[in-house]
Amino acid sequence: MYCKKLSRLVLRVSCFKPSSVSGGPLTSAYRTGCFSWTAVCQQRALWLRRSALMDKDQRAVPYQTSLRSISQTTVDPDELRRFQSLANKWWDEQGEFAALHAMNDLRVPFIRDNLLNVHRGHQTGKPLAGLKILDVGCGGGLLTEPLGRLGASVLGIDPVVESIGTAQLHSSYDPDLRHKVSYRACSLEELNSDGPEGAETAVEGAGQFDAIVASEVVEHLADLETFAYCCSLVLRPGGSLFITTLNKTNLSWLLGIVVAENVLRIVPAGTHEWEKFIIPEDLERLLESNGFSVQSVKGMLYNPVTGAWSWTNSTAINYALHAVKLSDHSPVQADENSPHSEDPTAAHSASTHS
Secondary structure, three states: OHHHHHHHHHHHHHHOOOOOOOOOOOHHHHHOOOOOHHHHHHHHHHHHHHHHHHHHHHOOOOHHHHOOOOOOOOOOHHHHHHHHOOHHHOOOOOOOOHHHHHHHHHHHHHHHHHHHHHOOOOEOOEOOOOOEEEEEOOOOOOOHHHHHHOOOEEEEEOOOHHHHHHHHHHHOOOHHHOOOEEEEOOOHHHHOOOOOOOOOOOOOOOOOEEEEEEEOOHHHOOOHHHHHHHHHHHEEEEEEEEEEEEOOOHHHHHHHHHHHHHHOOOOOOOOOOHHHOOOHHHHHHHHHHOOEEEEEEEEEEEEOOOOEEEEEOOOOOEEEEEEEEOOOOOHHHOOOOOOOOOOHHHHHHHHHHO
């Protein structure tokens, strides 16, 4: 029955608007005014071949310079505008963020259990008491709040001011969160400085967090190298980094974008750009170059019929990653080609807080 239903839904894709990504695999198919699944697949194959040819001369370039250009900022203006329009919908459990609400059933225990493996002592009922957690790209606080209820002191940051307003308003209704959860409208790199531009200022957040959470965030960032560097900077030695994101596979494009956004409408159309997805191996290499040791990578699967997430052996679509910052690592010394290696301020800050 489900297969027949999904087939009918796939046929409905002919009514949807074209992708907003210029030059993407759907563009040509939509220009004709009618949808052909075969044409979409052919266009995508052609697009992938062209991309491979364009990248041919870059294969010998180090990972952090070939994957993305170094922009020194994690904020993508297009992503900022997209999430500004959704800022008042974070806590609608049946709305655009329903899948994120359901994901808490997996990601909260994943974070809790891995932290308990690292930090043995804990209170009954408040297992994360005494830990400081940074929730990067917290949105409306969907993950920030449950971590606070587990006893952690959580700071949620997000560059979308409207989302932070939504998060602050929602948490204000729960007195138990008053001294556990706080929010700040800023980017990860801005957290590391007192000045507006982050130049020649002391590092505010260096080495103060026991854990960083970036759930469904990295696929929206402008620069993953800056993200990894800043994470290493603000974490204490032995601190944990938790990431959930989408793999960069044909299956993730089909199910994560075409089906999820345009067919089932699980998330708003245009939410994701396949080019920004990252395979686990590349993410692991990036983190290791910035002083992390990846502890585990687990596949995640969303069932659109039941609205529930489950663990799976396959990481082809979604996956969760846990990494630990090595205690003897300085992020500035990770790679002499790092964009931050010539920054004397960052070097001084890292040595001061190591």
